[in-house]
Amino acid sequence: NAGVMQNPRHLVRRRGQEARLRCSPMKGHSHVYWYRQLPEEGLKFMVYLQKENIIDESGMPKERFSAEFPKEGPSILRIQQVVRGDSAAYFCASSPPERTSGYNEQFFGPGTRLTVL
Amino acid sequence: AQSVTQLGSHVSVSEGALVLLRCNYSSSVPPYLFWYVQYPNQGLQLLLKYTTGATLVKGINGFEAEFKKSETSFHLTKPSAHMSDAAEYFCAVSENSGNTPLVFGKGTRLSVIA
Numbered sequence: 001n002a003g004v005m006q007n008p009r010h011l012v013r014r015r016g017q018e019a020r021l022r023c024s025p026m027k028g029h030s031h032v033y034w035y036r037q038l039p040e041e042g043l044k045f046m047v048y049l050q051k052e053n054i055i056d057e058s059g060m061p062k063e064r065f066s067a068e069f070p071k072e073g074p075s076i077l078r079i080q081q082v083v084r085g086d087s088a089a090y091f092c093a094s095s096p097p098e099r100t101s102g103y104n105e106q107f108f109g110p111g112t113r114l115t116v117l
Numbered sequence: 118a119q120s121v122t123q124l125g126s127h128v129s130v131s132e133g134a135l136v137l138l139r140c141n142y143s144s145s146v147p148p149y150l151f152w153y154v155q156y157p158n159q160g161l162q163l164l165l166k167y168t169t170g171a172t173l174v175k176g177i178n179g180f181e182a183e184f185k186k187s188e189t190s191f192h193l194t195k196p197s198a199h200m201s202d203a204a205e206y207f208c209a210v211s212e213n214s215g216n217t218p219l220v221f222g223k224g225t226r227l228s229v230i231a
Contacts, residue, residue, distance in 0.1 A: 004160075031216050042121075042207055042221035043161070056218065091160060095216055104216050108153075108161040 002027065004094050004109035005074075012115045019079040019086070021112045025094030031055075032075040033106060034067060037089040049075060082116045089113045119144045119210050123222035131230050136180075136195040138225045140208035143189065150191040151209040151219065152182055161207065167191065178202070203229045 005024040013019050025032050030051055035043040048056040049069035060067070064082075069075040079086055090113075093106035124139040142148060149168050153161040165176025172184040178201075182193045191208060205226050209219040 033218060035219075035221075040126075040223075042123075042223045043209075043219070045218035045220070048216070048218055055216075059218070093219075098216060105163065105166070106219065110160040113158075 004029075004092055004107050006090075006092050006109035006112050008112060009110060010113050010115070012117065013082045014117050015083055016081050019082050019114055019116075021077040021079075021090050021092075021114070023075040023077070023092030023094075023109060025075070025092075026107055028096060029094035029107075030097050031095045031104070032069050033093040033095075034075075034077050035091045035093065037091060037111070039088070043091060046077075079114075082114075084116050087114055087116045119148070119212070119220045121208050121210050121220055121222035123206075123208050123225050125225055126223065127226045127228065129228040129230060130198045132200055133197050136193070136198045136202065136227065138193040138206050138208075138227065140182075140191045140193065140222060141189055142191060142208070142210045144210055144212070146212050149211045150182075150184060151211075152176065152180070152191075152193050153207045153209060153221075154178075155205040155207065155224075157204075164193070164206075198227075198229045200229050200231065203227055 032049045034046040037043045045059040047067045064080045066078045089111045091111045092109045095104040095106045120143045122141045151166045152164040167184045175181045180195045205224045207224045208222045211217045
C-alpha cells in the first residue's frame with residue numbers, strides 16, 4: 001500500500017514564477033492537509049481539504065497561494081509569483097474518512113523542497 | 118488556541134545515555150498529543166500518540182512519553198540512546214476530535230555522540 005506521494009521532491013523557481021506542488025493521498029484517504037516548514041521552524045498548518053472542498057484555509061497566506069483537491073487526481077498547492085520568502089519544505093498529509101469518534105491519524109508525505117532564486 | 122513549546126532546540130547525549138526531550142502544550146480543550154521524528158530530507162514519521170486512556174504511551178524504536186495534565190506536559194524519553202536516534206523531533210497537539218490540523222512545536226534536534 002503506497003504511502004502519501006508528493007512531487008516534485010525538489011523544485012527550483014525564479015522570483016515571479018509559479019510553483020505547483022502535487023500530493024497524492026494514501027489509497028482510501030479523502031482528507032488532505034498542507035503544512036509548510038520554514039528553515040529552523042516547525043511545521044505550520046496551511047490548509048485542510050476534502051474532495052472538491054476547502055474545509056479550513058486559516059493558515060494560508062491571503063495572496064498568491066491557493067489549493068485544490070479535485071474529484072479526480074492529486075491535491076495541488078499553487079504559489080503564484082514566488083518570492084524568496086516562499087523557500088521552504090511543503091508537506092502534505094492525508095487521513096481516512098471521518099470516523100464517528102476517535103482520532104484519524106495523519107500520514108505525511110516526503111515533502112517538496114522549494115527553492116526560490 | 119493551541120500551542121506547543123519544546124524546550125531546547127538542540128539536545129546532545131552520549132550513546133547509551135537517557136534521552137529526554139521536553140514538550141509543554143497549551144489547549145483549551147482536551148488534547149491529542151503526538152511526537153514525530155524527521156530524518157534529514159525526509160518526511161515526518163509518527164513515533165507515538167496520546168489520545169485517550171493510559172497516560173504513559175509507548176511508541177516505536179523504544180521511545181515513550183507520559184501525558185501529565187497537571188503539568189501540561191508530554192515529554193519524550195528513551196532509556197538508552199542509539200546512534201540511529203539522531204534526528205529532529207517534533208511535538209504536536211490537536212483538538213480532541215476526528216480531523217483537525219496539527220499544531221507543531223519548533224522541534225528539537227537530537228545528536229548522539231559515540
